[in-house]
Amino acid sequence: MTGFRVDEVARRVVNLSRVESLRLLSGVPFGRVVFTRDALPAIRPVNHILDGDTVIVRTQLTSRLTSTVRADSDVVVAYEADDIDRTTRLGWSVVVTGIARTITDPDLVARYDALVKPWADGNMDTIVAIEPTLVTGIRLVGRA
Template structure:
């Protein structure tokens, strides 16, 4: 098995891959330490990442209040055998969506993937988007 070539993705391509992926991992702060939760998501027409969670979830507690909170969001699709694929990390500001019209809109579009009530919508506005594609390096 040869090495891998790492190719940087531009912002548009990275966000397109995030939008096409079914789930990712949100990274937030819990008790001054990093915490990670897998979630499903959608990317809205403005490029904002939308996730649904529970009012009692740790993520909701981290973004509660009027001030946005910095989070990271990671999405990838890497073949574990061939070791090729892509990975994107988005860093941005997360806020709880409170407008009832927007909440209802996102609730219609984004169905939870777990069997729990998801009564809170969180929006992540991408500030920093970094992505790479892992390609097989062909021997000559």
């Protein structure tokens, strides 16, 4: 579609099922984890995999995310990923909200170390699992 203006394209929002949302999330390599740090919202881009419904991320022991998760064993975080076309502004967005915990089981740590490849330099020595309590997703589609 050449010659169109983005504001001329009609769009609508379609709510996605939990299953479809998790399927889409599993198909992208990174997203953003949202947590509270010193009573303020914090957002960090991280790469991830899904293990079943659980979002798995690697981070550094010294990161703010890790210190937040270690300080509160029941800390609630959100994880968001999307794939929205910059030109048409069509695509999808998924948000997973749930309890984040560090993984300490040596077998699981070794497994996730092999599966989740760091995308940034540094010693990514900590695995965080986000157990989804709430999964929401939307798809932005053009009107027919």
